[in-house]
Amino acid sequence: MPAAEREGMATAGDNGLDAEEALARIEELAGEHLREIAIDDDGKVVIDIGAGDLRPLVKTLRDDGLLSYRYLVYITAVDWEDHMQALYLFRSMKHAVQLEVRAVLDRDNPSIPSIAIFYSTACWHERETYDLMGVMFEGHPELTRILTGRKEDMFPLRKDARPKRVQRRERTTGLPPALRLPGERDWRERA
Amino acid sequence: MIAGLEYLLSFLLALVIALAVIHVGGLVFPYLMRRLWGFVGDRHGPNRVGPFGFFQPIADGIKLFTKEDITPARANRWIFLLAPAIAFSTPLLVQAVIPFSESYTIADLNIGLVYIVAVGAFGVLGILLAGWASNNKYSLLGGLRSAAQMISYEIPLLLTIIVVAMLADSMNLGDVVARQENVWYIAVQPLAFIVFLVAGVAELNRTPFDLPEAESELVSGYITEYSAMRFALFYGLVEWGNVTVWGLTTATLFMGGWRGPFLSGPQWLAVKVILMALIIIWFFSTFPRLQVDQLMAFAWKILIPISILNLAATGLFITLWPDDYLVPTAIFSWSAVIIFIAAFTFMVKKILLNKRLGMKAREEYEPWLLHKPPGPIPPRRQTGL
Amino acid sequence: MNVARKKTAPHPYVRLEEMVLNMGPQHPSTHGVLRLVIRLNGELVVKAEPVLGYLHRGFEKLAENRTYYQFLSMLSRLDYLAGIFMEWAYVNCIEDLMEIEVPRRAEYLRVIAGELVRIASHQMSTGDFLLNLGTWTPFFWTFRDREVILDLLEMLTGQRMMYNYIRVGGVKEDIPADFERECRKFLKEFPAKIDEYEKLVTDNEIFLARTLGVGIIEPHEAIDYGLTGPNLRASGVTWDLRKDEGYSAYGDFDFGIPIGKHGDCFDRYKCRIEEMRQSVRIISEALDGLPEGPVRTWTPPMLRPPAGSIYRAVESPRGEWGNYLVSNGGLRPWRVKMRDPSFIAISTLPRILPGYKIADVIAIGGSMDFMMGAADR
Numbered sequence: 001m002p003a004a005e006r007e008g009m010a011t012a013g014d015n016g017l018d019a020e021e022a023l024a025r026i027e028e029l030a031g032e033h034l035r036e037i038a039i040d041d042d043g044k045v046v047i048d049i050g051a052g053d054l055r056p057l058v059k060t061l062r063d064d065g066l067l068s069y070r071y072l073v074y075i076t077a078v079d080w081e082d083h084m085q086a087l088y089l090f091r092s093m094k095h096a097v098q099l100e101v102r103a104v105l106d107r108d109n110p111s112i113p114s115i116a117i118f119y120s121t122a123c124w125h126e127r128e129t130y131d132l133m134g135v136m137f138e139g140h141p142e143l144t145r146i147l148t149g150r151k152e153d154m155f156p157l158r159k160d161a162r163p164k165r166v167q168r169r170e171r172t173t174g175l176p177p178a179l180r181l182p183g184e185r186d187w188r189e190r191a
Numbered sequence: 192m193i194a195g196l197e198y199l200l201s202f203l204l205a206l207v208i209a210l211a212v213i214h215v216g217g218l219v220f221p222y223l224m225r226r227l228w229g230f231v232g233d234r235h236g237p238n239r240v241g242p243f244g245f246f247q248p249i250a251d252g253i254k255l256f257t258k259e260d261i262t263p264a265r266a267n268r269w270i271f272l273l274a275p276a277i278a279f280s281t282p283l284l285v286q287a288v289i290p291f292s293e294s295y296t297i298a299d300l301n302i303g304l305v306y307i308v309a310v311g312a313f314g315v316l317g318i319l320l321a322g323w324a325s326n327n328k329y330s331l332l333g334g335l336r337s338a339a340q341m342i343s344y345e346i347p348l349l350l351t352i353i354v355v356a357m358l359a360d361s362m363n364l365g366d367v368v369a370r371q372e373n374v375w376y377i378a379v380q381p382l383a384f385i386v387f388l389v390a391g392v393a394e395l396n397r398t399p400f401d402l403p404e405a406e407s408e409l410v411s412g413y414i415t416e417y418s419a420m421r422f423a424l425f426y427g428l429v430e431w432g433n434v435t436v437w438g439l440t441t442a443t444l445f446m447g448g449w450r451g452p453f454l455s456g457p458q459w460l461a462v463k464v465i466l467m468a469l470i471i472i473w474f475f476s477t478f479p480r481l482q483v484d485q486l487m488a489f490a491w492k493i494l495i496p497i498s499i500l501n502l503a504a505t506g507l508f509i510t511l512w513p514d515d516y517l518v519p520t521a522i523f524s525w526s527a528v529i530i531f532i533a534a535f536t537f538m539v540k541k542i543l544l545n546k547r548l549g550m551k552a553r554e555e556y557e558p559w560l561l562h563k564p565p566g567p568i569p570p571r572r573q574t575g576l
Numbered sequence: 577m578n579v580a581r582k583k584t585a586p587h588p589y590v591r592l593e594e595m596v597l598n599m600g601p602q603h604p605s606t607h608g609v610l611r612l613v614i615r616l617n618g619e620l621v622v623k624a625e626p627v628l629g630y631l632h633r634g635f636e637k638l639a640e641n642r643t644y645y646q647f648l649s650m651l652s653r654l655d656y657l658a659g660i661f662m663e664w665a666y667v668n669c670i671e672d673l674m675e676i677e678v679p680r681r682a683e684y685l686r687v688i689a690g691e692l693v694r695i696a697s698h699q700m701s702t703g704d705f706l707l708n709l710g711t712w713t714p715f716f717w718t719f720r721d722r723e724v725i726l727d728l729l730e731m732l733t734g735q736r737m738m739y740n741y742i743r744v745g746g747v748k749e750d751i752p753a754d755f756e757r758e759c760r761k762f763l764k765e766f767p768a769k770i771d772e773y774e775k776l777v778t779d780n781e782i783f784l785a786r787t788l789g790v791g792i793i794e795p796h797e798a799i800d801y802g803l804t805g806p807n808l809r810a811s812g813v814t815w816d817l818r819k820d821e822g823y824s825a826y827g828d829f830d831f832g833i834p835i836g837k838h839g840d841c842f843d844r845y846k847c848r849i850e851e852m853r854q855s856v857r858i859i860s861e862a863l864d865g866l867p868e869g870p871v872r873t874w875t876p877p878m879l880r881p882p883a884g885s886i887y888r889a890v891e892s893p894r895g896e897w898g899n900y901l902v903s904n905g906g907l908r909p910w911r912v913k914m915r916d917p918s919f920i921a922i923s924t925l926p927r928i929l930p931g932y933k934i935a936d937v938i939a940i941g942g943s944m945d946f947m948m949g950a951a952d953r
Binding site: 228231232233234328329332336398399405407408409410475476478481482483484485539540543 | 597777781938
């Protein structure tokens with residue numbers, strides 16, 4: 001028996017689960033971890049959770065035979081200026097319903113448990129998110145900078161991240177002319 | 192006094208001839224290789240300097256001569272500078288016993304074959320020292336690989352040379368050539384020739400055995416840190432000089448040396464050397480590179496048993512039919528070549544596939560399953576797997 | 577059943593000193609500027625650690641400082657061998673956020689351009705893989721044929737590599753007059769060229785010895801590591817976004833997805849070769865069924881997608897290239913995250929490489945076909 005069949009996922013094919021059923025199944029399995037659950041326009045299930053619930057939720061959904069969310073597509077974070085949001089996209093090889101897990105984090109001290117023990121790929125995704133956004137993943141084997149240099153002193157994808165040189169210039173002249181659109185005077189007006 | 196002067200003159204003549212052979216080889220063969228390799232790859236190759244780009248190696252030589260000669264910091268300076276010279280001595284010295292024509296041999300040694308093996312084994316020292324002295328990890332790995340490889344392939348080379356010595360009943364290369372007046376030894380002992388060819392390519396560090404200087408893994412291995420003239424010495428003169436000298440040796444041992452109709456001795460030698468160089472260029476353009484353990488396994492598990500078998504069989508035939516041993520040897524050797532090539536072709540693939548499939552039967556292997564919905568598939572060439 | 581991973585087993589009484597070898601960032605076979613810190617025991621790899629970031633240009637930050645159109649022209653600099661897929665994913669995000677209808681003809685042209693780029697990229701990667709194994713000629717042969725494709729793409733898009741062809745609401749312009757003839761000529765000749773590469777290499781014993789059973793990735797490992805594209809399919813997992821999501825016009829075409837069974841270097845190489853054949857098929861079908869009509873719908877000169885977030889992915893030659901776009905209703909994207917297959921392929925190296933030799937490191941790296949421009953972003 002090839003390894004794929006032994007693991008019961010790779011070549012198993014489509015079990016025909018649709019978004020409603022997946023949602024019901026998730027609520028049944030991990031109802032106590034969810035804050036909010038919905039189906040968005042793409043037909044994927046979107047879950048809002050608290051940061052502490054991430055590990056049990058992910059483990060449950062990964063090991064469930066019907067849902068089998070064994071494929072982690074990406075981990076990222078979005079800086080919303082008043083809070084930080086961590087995002088996980090999961091996919092199953094058994095059905096077409098994707099799963100997005102969101103967690104709201106404190107912006108000054110963003111921290112969320114690492115899921116690198118459940119998904120090998122999470123290791124580097126988490127390192128990248130830490131590197132660019134400054135989200136601390138607790139329990140990560142080696143949370144170090146990966147894309148920027150070791151001497152980088154800021155988290156570049158945060159909205160207020162500016163090199164010192166640019167900060168000085170912005171204090172005096174506002175947004176550099178090259179980046180200014182008609183009607184904009186400052187980067188803070190960029191809505 | 193007169194005798195001393197004569198001796199000096201003959202020494203100078205020998206030196207000039209030996210150096211000329213290496214330099215001509217080192218200039219012509221790189222050009223030939225780049226040009227032919229270019230044709231194989233659907234390119235032009237060098238075609239700008241001189242007619243058909245023929246002066247390209249000379250232009251490269253001038254460029255390399257005028258560049259800065261860099262010794263890396265913390266390299267073992269003297270050994271680093273000495274290594275190319277040591278490597279250069281091999282092609283220079285081997286030529287001493289090669290008969291260039293009926294009358295001219297630089298040193299007509301009666302143990303010429305032993306001399307060739309002894310001096311030929313010397314070349315590894317230069318490469319090993321170059322790799323070690325460069326203070327570069329890639330160079331070190333290249334040097335180590337080279338040492339292991341050349342020592343392993345020295346053995347089948349030696350065993351085939353013994354076969355030739357037995358056939359010719361002499362270790363003098365002049366005698367070896369003289370004995371090939373009627374029939375070349377390549378026709379009598381093709382098995383020995385093939386072993387000599389393969390082991391020789393490995394000794395020369397050419398593709399597919401070019402592990403010591405693998406560009407894609409070791410960044411040219413032991414030559415990594417060499418620049419300017421020393422690079423030219425290693426890359427052009429030593430490597431292609433070795434090819435030239437190896438071609439001379441092969442021609443002498445198996446292809447009748449300077450013998451041949453219409454042309455003079457040196458001309459025939461040149462033709463045969465170019466033929467051998469063409470084989471090397473052909474290998475270079477088509478083969479991938481072996482892995483280290485595969486290289487060693489090939490020497491110890493395939494080449495050495497074959498050459499020992501060949502040696503024993505030849506000895507047996509010479510003992511049984513002391514007057515007329517060429518015919519049975521030829522029959523044995525040709526049939527052995529055919530059997531070995533057939534077996535090798537089938538066995539290698541089978542062994543490789545078994546290694547990969549583990550316990551799966553070969554029939555279960557269907558490489559290209561197609562995804563749902565399958566749809567009509569265009570006719571696909573069978574890959575033989 | 578499964579071929580066991582080769583383990584390093586030095587003799588217990590021999591004290592071996594390990595050597596740290598820094599492969600890259602300037603190394604001919606690391607496909608750009610990947611740096612591999614390799615701990616060696618003789619020739620055997622004991623530990624391998626990739627170091628990234630030598631080509632980091634901060635694309636995600638650049639996107640936040642540019643309008644949607646301005647950023648579009650930068651995208652093909654990410655994976656510079658397959659730039660059109662970056663544009664495609666990004667444009668898909670914007671179109672789906674703004675609910676812009678794309679003309680059918682434009683979708684077909686996107687598929688044609690995309691598959692041409694896929695062939696070119698696979699040619700580059702197979703040639704490069706074989707070059708890593710030490711044979712030069714296939715590299716030149718693939719480059720010779722890649723030149724034809726680049727000429728076709730220049731005809732179609734106006735550029736050889738940095739296309740900027742896929743625009744919001746369609747493509748840049750309609751096909752030129754003689755493109756179809758030239759393209760059909762190429763499609764007719766190209767399968768013979770693939771056979772030529774295979775004749776030279778695929779049956780060669782040395783090539784088989786170097787690739788069979790080397791760098792095996794089991795299917796569950798591949799899924800656990802989030803591998804995509806040929807690397808995943810060579811492990812035997814049937815997953816291809818072109819089939820499974822059927823984005824753009826891929827639902828209209830009849831093509832196969834080659835999958836391997838063992839997940840070794842040979843299967844990855846072979847998957848790419850077969851994908852080239854399938855791409856030829858897709859292009860000829862697309863040319864046959866090319867619908868009439870406009871190639872671009874009108875879009876406002878300044879895009880303001882409604883607030884929201886969206887993830888769109890395309891099957892690039894290296895795997896799933898995804899774009900996660902967050903808009904706050906402004907002129908510039910609030911956040912752009914790029915999900916890049918090469919980054920993930922490199923993340924498997926510490927797991928795969930130990931136990932193999934240096935030459936295998938190069939072979940495995942070549943067969944994984946990563947692109948540092950995309951991995952470092």
